[in-house]
Amino acid sequence: MAQSSLDLALGRGGDQVAIKNEHGKVKFFGGKTNPMEKRTRVRARVISHALRELVNESEKVIIMGHQMPDMDSIGSSVGILKMVQQNNKDGFIVFDPDGVNTGVQKLMDEIDEDESLADWFITPEQSLDIVSKNTLVVVVDTHKPSMVMEEKLLSRTEHVVVIDHHRRAEEFIEDPTLVYMEPYASSTAELVTELLQYQDGRVKLSTLESSALLAGIIVDTKSFTLRTGSRTFDAASYLRSKGADTVFVQKLLKEDLDVYIKRSELIKNATVYKEGVAIAKGNSGENYGPIIIAQAADTLLTMDGVQASFVISERKDERVGVSARSLGDINVQVIMEKMNGGGHLTNAATQLEDTTIEQVEEQLREIIDEYLQGGEPS
Ligand SMILES: [Mn+2]
Structure with missing residues (x-):
């Protein structure tokens, strides 16, 4: 119990005390500072390689973000899809159009125009038809089972990876194979961009794909003002070199x-x-x-x-x-x-x-x- 409380406190960004009572309920004390830049690139490389292993061992990969998806959720899903394809496996992104905001709708309209990308988007129902015990499920931009696009997917396979930048909540996906939680990162898109850089060989990203990842970073940082570290700019720089279009991202973010x-x-x-x-x-x-x-x-x-x-x-x-x-x-x-x-x-x-x-x-x-x-x- 003490060890799991320690993991929980560290997973939430450290600088705090977690106390678990006899009923397993946890209380947190402290955590009043905003942690910055304590994560290491070594960990990003280790996770990138571990994820590649898991992808290669699996039959196929199903990727899902949270319900009412935002740019970060979609952008990081696209990033993981590219990593899966780089390793010559099939990847599918679960997408439920319910509750989508106008910006995400504009991005999805662009994706629909691009067959090489649109073909890999599936509905939650379709995902339940294709999932098997040897499927790897990658959850991005959330770690709460109640928030994911299709919760039932989590119990249909024994291989679940969580990649997220939110501080750890009590509700957490049960027994994940690999967890990459970095509350110091600006966005899941930033984390996924780093993972792409540590894959062997050059990952091919189109302008639309790299722009989707950049949109995730831009929205989650309010255009590089909040939670932005030096690695956020490094990730943005990499995406720009892959053709990410800042004007296109601005167009997605125009409002009503x-x-x-x-x-x-x-x-x-x-x-x-x-x-x-x-x-x-x-x-x-x-x-x-x-x-x-x-x-x-x-x-x-x-x-x-x-x-x-x-x-x-x-x-x-x-x-x-x-x-x-x-x-x-x-x-x-x-x-x-x-x-x-x-x-x-x-x-x-x-x-x-x-x-x-x-x-x-x-x-x-x-x-x-x-x-x-x-x-x-x-
Ligand atoms: Mn996010």
Whole structure:
């Protein structure tokens, strides 16, 4: 139990204490600094070679990211597909168009035009038809079984690899063969780009493929501002040398006027609570999608003096959602965990049932006060 708690603490980025009680429930203390650049290139090479071995031993490879895929999820899936093909194996990417945002839709439209790539995308149902005991399943950009495109795939094979940059949550895929979790990395696309560089021979990437990986890095770092290390630029540089097109990525990220207006409404209602903490609320009786509230929180973070931002709004499912963002000094993961949510140090969220925006705001203010006073167990 002590060893598994230690692995958990290290997997979450270290600098914290994990205490497991007799029922196996884990509590975390600390973890208030943002770890940077502690990972080594040796590990990337070791993982790259281990993954190649697993690919070669398997009959075929099925790759899946998380539901409601983002650029990072799709980009890193494409990267893994190229690695599989480099090793002369068949790889398939599980894709469910449900909940796809406009940017990802634009990317998928481009992929659909490219037969050499589109042919390898399959639906969750198709993936269950082709999976066998000798299939390698590679999960990217998440490590929670409840988040993956097709959870049933995980129990149909004994060979599962997890590649992710999110801090480790308690919910984790059972008995994975190989785990590559780097909370110091900007994005899964950055990790996958490094893995590609350590494969034998030159991996062939088209402009579209390398642009998809670059889009993952650009979105997850907010154009190289958040969680960006020197290795993020190294990965971007490699992708650019493979033809990644920055203007194409910008086109994918162009936004809808209505979305912009709705987001501006949220921002208009923002107030600065204390010590650089901004809180914004949606109008009661009005629904906002999770993407809009997340974007509003991101935008607030670009405002002068704002260190952390929280956006509260009602959702379609009648719950109240909170999206939290931080520049790194305030750990919003710890704050959201206290409200039954989770995420990263700089990027977290929660959804609460049977409550109102006002109640959630009050609860949030109390937790923020407690956090800012410090010393409280997280
Ligand atoms: Mn990601």
